[in-house]
Amino acid sequence: MAAQGKKPKLDSVIRSLAKRGFSLFVKAVDKYAPDRLLLFGLNFLDKRVPNRLISFAIKWVERLAPRKLISSVIATADEYVPDEVANSRKVCTVLAGLGKYIPDEIIPPESTGRWENLRTKFHIPKLISSKPK
Numbered sequence: 001m002a003a004q005g006k007k008p009k010l011d012s013v014i015r016s017l018a019k020r021g022f023s024l025f026v027k028a029v030d031k032y033a034p035d036r037l038l039l040f041g042l043n044f045l046d047k048r049v050p051n052r053l054i055s056f057a058i059k060w061v062e063r064l065a066p067r068k069l070i071s072s073v074i075a076t077a078d079e080y081v082p083d084e085v086a087n088s089r090k091v092c093t094v095l096a097g098l099g100k101y102i103p104d105e106i107i108p109p110e111s112t113g114r115w116e117n118l119r120t121k122f123h124i125p126k127l128i129s130s131k132p133k
Contacts, residue, residue, distance in 0.1 A: 018080035099124035
């Protein structure tokens with residue numbers, strides 16, 4: 001019985017720490033990251049990084065990261081990310097710029113609903129074709 005009593009308290013502590021951490025991250029990005037730097041980073045990723053390298057990185061993540069870990073990361077992001085993150089223009093732009101490269105094949109079937117929630121929340125577009133140019 002003692003283990004059951006500790007779980008809700010631990011969950012609330014983790015939730016509050018995650019919300020504070022994400023809020024602090026959003027405030028730091030909004031205040032200190034210049035628009036030009038974010039635009040440069042996203043353009044560099046889109047125009048200069050070869051699609052083969054992006055596909056290679058995705059394949060390695062798919063091989064090395066267990067599906068349970070991917071599922072728990074998606075669940076945590078869906079549950080614990082506060083609304084301040086979704087309202088931040090800069091953070092949503094960065095997350096959408098990186099999230100568009102995540103293919104639907106690496107999302108575990110049990111996490112598809114949560115992944116769609118995150119896509120809607122952060123305005124993440126569908127995967128850009130990763131075929132070499």
